[in-house]
Amino acid sequence: MPEPVPPAPGSSADDPGRGISRRGLLGLAAAGGVGAVAGIAAGAAVVGAGRPESGSGAAARYDFYGPHQAGITTPAQDRLHFAAFDLAAGATRDELASLLADWTDAAARMTQGLEVGETGAVGGSPYAPPQDTGEALGLPASGLTITFGFGPSLFETADGVDRFGIADRRPPALQALPRFTGDALVPERSGGDLCVQACADDPQVAVHAIRNLSRIAFGRASLRWSQLGFGRTSSTSTSQVTPRNLFGFKDGTANLKAEERSAVDEHVWVSDADGPAWMVGGSYLVARRIRMIIESWDRVQLSEQEDLVGRTKGEGGPMSGGAEFTALNLSATAADGSPAIARNAHVRLAHPDLNDGIRLLRRGYNFVDGNDALGRLDAGLFFLSFQKDPARFVTVQRSLARDGLNEYLKHVGSAVFAIPPGAAEGGSIGDGLFA
Numbered sequence: 001m002p003e004p005v006p007p008a009p010g011s012s013a014d015d016p017g018r019g020i021s022r023r024g025l026l027g028l029a030a031a032g033g034v035g036a037v038a039g040i041a042a043g044a045a046v047v048g049a050g051r052p053e054s055g056s057g058a059a060a061r062y063d064f065y066g067p068h069q070a071g072i073t074t075p076a077q078d079r080l081h082f083a084a085f086d087l088a089a090g091a092t093r094d095e096l097a098s099l100l101a102d103w104t105d106a107a108a109r110m111t112q113g114l115e116v117g118e119t120g121a122v123g124g125s126p127y128a129p130p131q132d133t134g135e136a137l138g139l140p141a142s143g144l145t146i147t148f149g150f151g152p153s154l155f156e157t158a159d160g161v162d163r164f165g166i167a168d169r170r171p172p173a174l175q176a177l178p179r180f181t182g183d184a185l186v187p188e189r190s191g192g193d194l195c196v197q198a199c200a201d202d203p204q205v206a207v208h209a210i211r212n213l214s215r216i217a218f219g220r221a222s223l224r225w226s227q228l229g230f231g232r233t234s235s236t237s238t239s240q241v242t243p244r245n246l247f248g249f250k251d252g253t254a255n256l257k258a259e260e261r262s263a264v265d266e267h268v269w270v271s272d273a274d275g276p277a278w279m280v281g282g283s284y285l286v287a288r289r290i291r292m293i294i295e296s297w298d299r300v301q302l303s304e305q306e307d308l309v310g311r312t313k314g315e316g317g318p319m320s321g322g323a324e325f326t327a328l329n330l331s332a333t334a335a336d337g338s339p340a341i342a343r344n345a346h347v348r349l350a351h352p353d354l355n356d357g358i359r360l361l362r363r364g365y366n367f368v369d370g371n372d373a374l375g376r377l378d379a380g381l382f383f384l385s386f387q388k389d390p391a392r393f394v395t396v397q398r399s400l401a402r403d404g405l406n407e408y409l410k411h412v413g414s415a416v417f418a419i420p421p422g423a424a425e426g427g428s429i430g431d432g433l434f435a
């Protein structure tokens with residue numbers, strides 16, 4: 001089923017029914033004062049995170065507030081700007097709390113297509129730097145979601161220092177990831193006290209979000225690393241067409257989809273039984289910057305590529321037969337008696353049957369960040385997965401130690417974050433940390 005064609009950015013500027021631009025919302029706010037803006041946010045809250053209040057693509061607008069943060073089960077947008085931050089040396093508990101409050105306020109506005117701050121990009125004093133950097137003026141919300149997370153180091157540094165008096169709030173599940181076979185991690189691309197995942201259908205809107213949140217953090221936290229992504233590598237909704245990764249294969253076919261409500265509850269959201277209480281409704285995010293050695297991959301014959309993945313390249317059907325969404329038959333054999341889905345095939349080793357029934361909600365993106373000194377593209381998959389316990393990712397990643405694809409992959413960045421539940425209107429992300 002083809003996806004709806006989004007209107008050109010800005011084309012819905014004055015049509016609140018289909019998506020509102022920053023300029024359009026400013027007009028509304030001016031006409032009705034703060035109440036008008038609050039009314040828009042409250043209206044959107046009824047819809048809840050993960051479903052657009054209106055429109056699709058560039059016109060989509062997701063509520064920021066709700067029981068879960070948006071940007072997890074939300075249909076994966078086309079573009080990503082992901083950023084990890086470290087708190088400034090000497091930053092205080094109050095500064096951490098005020099940063100989260102300021103980020104919440106700014107994120108709630110930007111996701112609704114509003115400028116940051118009451119005076120925005122051009123409405124303030126000509127003698128002060130504007131509150132909003134301005135590059136998203138006139139662009140609609142573009143399905144922007146902003147998802148915040150807390151790294152293990154926020155609770156306790158590697159040498160055991162509890163900088164913000166929150167070590168006792170650390171969820172037991174939030175442990176640094178172990179070292180995996182083949183890891184070639186670069187510290188400058190790994191870890192972080194805080195993370196912000198900004199996804200949108202317009203790259204300028206996603207970049208605007210991270211830029212403004214960085215600006216707001218100035219003096220309290222600074223960027224540690226960031227990653228741009230294009231072309232989602234997963235579907236998170238049955239309404240989406242399965243995209244392709246840079247190996248040219250459909251990716252996301254067997255992914256956990258938002259419509260599978262009970263499976264999402266079972267595999268993604270932290271429940272009362274999981275705890276701690278302040279994380280209920282939240283999740284855990286694993287980020288892995290996986291470089292693809294695509295120059296080598298491109299010399300591999302088609303049938304071998306398909307054997308390594310375990311699916312056909314065209315249709316994306318299992319090598320055990322059938323169409324894209326046919327279930328894998330892991331015990332099927334080929335004419336020569338060998339397994340139809342090879343023993344080292346990616347989909348076999350990642351399948352729930354080999355991993356205690358674990359399903360991850362994958363939400364990654366393709367990236368190309370120029371090239372290296374040997375003229376090879378610095379390209380790959382920025383893998384993102386949400387799960388109710390990072391140990392679940394560890395189980396699957398350990399199983400992938402035997403993955404035939406590893407010859408063409410190099411994991412160079414890694415991070416894990418606790419994703420708190422969504423903020424209630426009037427509250428802030430991570431309120432539970434300080435309660």
Ligand code: HEM
Pocket residue numbers: 245247249250251252253254255288290292309311328346347350351352360380381383393396397400409
């Ligand atoms: C660059 C690295 C990777 C590539 C190119 C890749 C590619 C693919 C492809 C083409 C599929 C089949 C389509 C689908 O069902 O989505 C797939 C499935 C899957 N992948 Fe990956 N993947 C990568 C890394 C990972 C990692 C790091 C994990 C988790 C640790 C993972 C977990 C899964 C899972 C759980 C499935 C579904 C298996 C099933 O139930 O059939 N993948 N991947």
